[in-house]
Amino acid sequence: MGLEIHVLGTSSARPTNIRQVSGSLMSCDEGIAVVDAGEGFQSRFSTQRKRMKTYESYHLKSSRVAVLCLTHGHLDHTWGVLPWLQSMALDNRNQPLLIIGPTSSEVVESLLANDTLPEETPHSDLSLQFQFWHKLGGTSENLGYEVRWVLGDVAGERWLEFDTNTGNVIELPNQPQPQGWRNNRIDALATAHGIPSCAWKLSTKEKPGKFDRMRAAELGLDDEQRAQLAAGNDILHNETTLLARQFRGEDFQSISAVISGDTTEMAPGITQLSGCNLLIHEATFLNDWTKHAEDYMHSTAAGAARTAIKCNAQHLVLTHYGARIKVPDESVDEAQEVLANTDIQITAARDGDRLLVGNDGSTTHLHWRDDGWTR
Ligand SMILES: [Zn+2]
Ligand SMILES: [Zn+2]
Known part of the structure; x- marks a missing residue:
């Protein structure tokens, strides 16, 4: 069935009257990975569910969500987490949920040593938010369904899990996968955004074709x-x-989609990929604000394009537009200029859009148009 991505918010930093803050769904045959959940995420998710029910033949069930992947702790990516967890409790969810995000090596060390966090820990660090959410009822015991809370130093490949009863952490041998997943996997990719951050890759495993x-x-x-x-x-x-x-029929090749989160262009974890079928990359600024992009560790549309070339992406989708960008046409033009001599496809996401990555690796961008999706 390939992969299906729903982009539920394309605004950076704060909502505008046409765009909401970050939150996406990445769906595969074994379940859904939610990537970020900014303010109002649960409402956007339920709106999208209604649209799918009305205009498409299949349901986008929240019981299929197996993992919440956070890209970093800025509130436009996390403020919707706890309300959404509580709503799922009210809906009598009983499937387990993995919640996983990045932190720094220093925080990992001090949590493992049971020390107070280093003084320079930014208030947006996910370790602080996790601990507050636990205090506010974000535990398996309070929610009535199993929630695993996992933080990692992505570049250092060290992962730890909270025991919400004791507040202690234990170190995990590697980055955990959603429970029961066999044919798909999620992977954190190191990015650069001033605070601990990562991109998330969803990929299917290669498998041999059907026996005749x-x-x-x-x-x-x-x-x-x-x-x-x-x-x-x-x-x-x-x-x-x-x-x-x-x-044997033809083998099913691995297919993959990456969501960048907030990052400078050429993030190390993304550029080291030998290829990806779909790269959904932030494009907060246009070329005239390149200095801003550098200072605040974001990307321009052109920078997103340079990253797409470096990681051998087949299709680049722009998202996370700054408030100065009214419509992303100029963003596409500037990215297109960089991609001129390549085969890379480029499109711009708007809230509600869907991206289908077929088993052949090609991406179809479905644009939301108030009464259904069009190509
Ligand atoms: Zn952001
Ligand atoms: Zn950010």
């Missing part, structure tokens, strides 16, 4: 012969060699 049972039946192969072919071994049948690969 019809063909095996037509040839009258026995169980042993079928098992050999299915295992990839060629066999001899009626004095002809049957090649295992001729009994």
Whole structure:
């Protein structure tokens, strides 16, 4: 089925009358990863659910959400978390939820040592928000469904989990995955935004194509012969060699989508990718505010394009526009200029848009138009 991304907010820092703050859904066959949940996230999610019910054949159930991936602790990305968790409790959710986000190596060290946090810890650090949310009822016990709270030093690959009963943390061997996921995975990618931050990648695992049972039946192969072919071994049948690969459909390649969060261009974790099918990248500023982008550790649309080239993205989608950007047409033009000699597709997201990444890796951008989606 590929991947489906819903972009539920494209504004940076604060809502405008046409745009809401950050929050996206990344859906795969095993569940949904929510990436960021700024102010009002739960309302936007329920609006999108209603739209899907009205205009599409399938339901966007919040019970399918398996993980909340946070990109960083700025409130335009996190202020909607706790109200949404509480609403799911009121809806009698009983599926487990993993909540996972970045912090600094210093915070990881002091939490593990049970020390007070370093003085220079910014007030937007997720460790502080996690601890406040726990105090305000964001625990499995209070919510009535299991919530795992995990923080990590992304670049240092150290992950820890809170025990909300004792307030202690334990170190995990690696970045955890949503419960029960076998064919898909999420990965944090280090970015640069002045406070601990990361991008999130959702990818499907490669798997071999389907075994051609019809063909095996037509040839009258026995169980042993079928098992050999299915295992990839060629066999001899009626004095002809049957090649295992001729009994397999085409392999399913891994496909992936990345959401950058807030970051400078050329974030180390994103540029080190050898490729991605879809890159949804912040583009807070236009070229005339390049200095601002550098000073505040954000990207321009052109910077997003340079990043897309570096990580071999097939399709770049712009989001997270500053308040000066009324419509993102100019953003697309400036990114397009950088992408002129490449095959990279470029589109601009608006609130409510959907992006479908097919099994062949190509992206279809569906634009929300008040009465359904159009290409
Ligand atoms: Zn932001
Ligand atoms: Zn930010």
